[in-house]
Amino acid sequence: MLETDNLIYYSYNRTKCDKVSSSLEREIEELFDELGINRIYSKIYIGLIKLGGKGTVEDLIKHTGLSRSLMYKGLKELEKLGLVLSLATKPKTYVLSPPKENLKRLVKNKVKSLIERTEHVTSIIESALITHIGSIEPVYSTIDGWNNIINMVHFVIKSAKHEILMFIPVNFVNEYIVDLAEARSHGVYVDLTISNISSMNSRIMDKDLLKVATIVRARPYGSRLIVIADNRMVLLAPLAWVSGEPLGIRALLAEDLDVTFIFTSYYHGRIISSSLVIRRNINVGDKYTFVNIGTALDFIQHAKKYKYELLAKVRGLDNITKRQVILEGSIYDVILKPHKGIFSLLVDTGGVIYTIGGYRAFIEDISAQEVTIEVTDPVQDYLSKNSNLQ
Template sequence: MNEEEIVEKLQKLGLTKYESLAYITLLKLGPSKATDITKESGIPHTRVYDVLSSLHRKGFVDVMQGSPRLYKPVNPEVVLEKIKEDFIEDVENLKVAFLELYREVHGEDLPEIWTIQGFENTVERAEYVIRTAKHEVLINTPFEFLKLLKSEIRARKDIVFVIISNFDEIPDWLKGNNIILARSGGAPWLMASWIIGDIDYALFFGALPKDKRREKFYSFWAKSPKIIQNYMHWFYTIYLDNSEIIKPLNYATAPKPLSLVNIRTLITVLKYVELPRKIEVIGRLVDTKEPVTLDGEITEYEYTPLTANITVNASGKEWKIGGIGSYFEDVEGEKFILLD
């Protein structure tokens, strides 16, 4: 990235052009006098003190008192992390404020499904699903689209991916220890593409567009645990169960603890490891809906198109634990944390 591009990005973060130039100059020179900064950056001498004072207020520069006064750049990692934290906090506060404004007028929650227009907007939403997931991402899509998500997938080593695509071979960027790969097979592949993050977000679309129709492309964006719960079930029973696993998760080298929210993802992992396995389950008792946390060992599992559950020995008792929406089992599991 050249200096002009850096200045442009700093301006997007709220710095003026002169402030951006001054900070970049200090990173090059280290602690410096105002006159040195003027010579190196081209900032007019009449402006440089105001610029440096503003950078000090914004947390980019420390002032070293003395004669002459020196200005020292604050560590960029510290500065950017603070900006990131403030930005995230502002976004969360805006989300709350926007929801309150919406409900004042409409008296209801936001719709659970939205239509997304434009192929580029769909790609951005898919990237967002991957970026914001905390536990797992399920992807069923042609390799042509999967390649567009390469950088986001490579950046997430801390979550589990289950990816179904029309693979010819496995590229290096999909060989991570945290990735399960399946080669699509049969008619179910022709139905749709899905990108699902935890039970928070899901993106759905049909055939990929031709170049001339990219702006007319439509996809569907869901933010509803009840709907996404069904999507996750379909992902496994329609797509994964009709596909060939070509790369299981490398459980031995995957980071522990390993947290998942989908019972079928958990069992897909367990199929390639020996039992028993230590686990912590967070969920609710099916009969009373009371919160419960169980620490124990998985001794077996059951997996069919209609049923998915694990058996856990905990607190001197054998528990049947299913996923969200369970009603046959003892516990409705909301989070599954594999400990060893």
């Protein structure tokens, strides 16, 4: 190892370096390709290795066969990249910089650049999709036969990744207990409304049943089955009754944002308002990501009954700049009036309060795509911020 003017470079055994394998040359060329470095520069770099880590322009020309102009240009670029150093000798000598340190630095910079570019591109794509969401072709399907309807409900529940709103007659709840419990165990928010409840009988008070959903409601009547998954898929099955048994006339499955939004608004405005909450399974540490603002607001109202502290993280579109934004803060207020179509969340980001709306919101500051709510203990939060009190 030699040291000149506080610059350290590596001196290789010239005899060994003359035998640089073709496989090593390919490895270096491929690495330079992935880093976006010209093949000519990799040839010069390999030439320096073969020369034992140092050499003059004349030495490199003999080893590589490159022209003088290309050699000077290549060495200049390699110096800019920090892979080669030049020494003030006569004639000027070029040496390799420590390869492990400098190649890793280039890789790290490349990865950072790719991540930043990816975030920029995905932001543009998401903004374009939201702007032109109306042009996305909706999908509708009809399901005939009660058995087919039962199986499709299983499918819709299992496909949910964030939230499930379900309105179902009490006779069929047991069919889906396992599916709902599994969904909830994976962090899916489940709002279950059970209809045709004439009294608070033992079936509805069953402990296992009350655990399968975050919110469990009861309603005395209802002749339909509705399942909404992630604000993107809804199944509606009007039910007829023959001798006490259900007859599925025909179910509609819609994968359409507009239709799902309408049914979700109906669920919040009509079904929830006419149902009785019989169980809230909300605990400190719960964390749900909602894709429907109405569902998020309803959950917040329930959680606040326990005096929990709620933190919010919102990902959505700024309605003024039309750019993707992410906000984090505490819940300041909730404005939920489903019968008037008003769904709005106020988030305090630390002195600045933003209004958050849902799908295609335009009055609020942000049109939310996802709202993540985390339930925390206000006492523990206070103590953690004031550790000297513990």
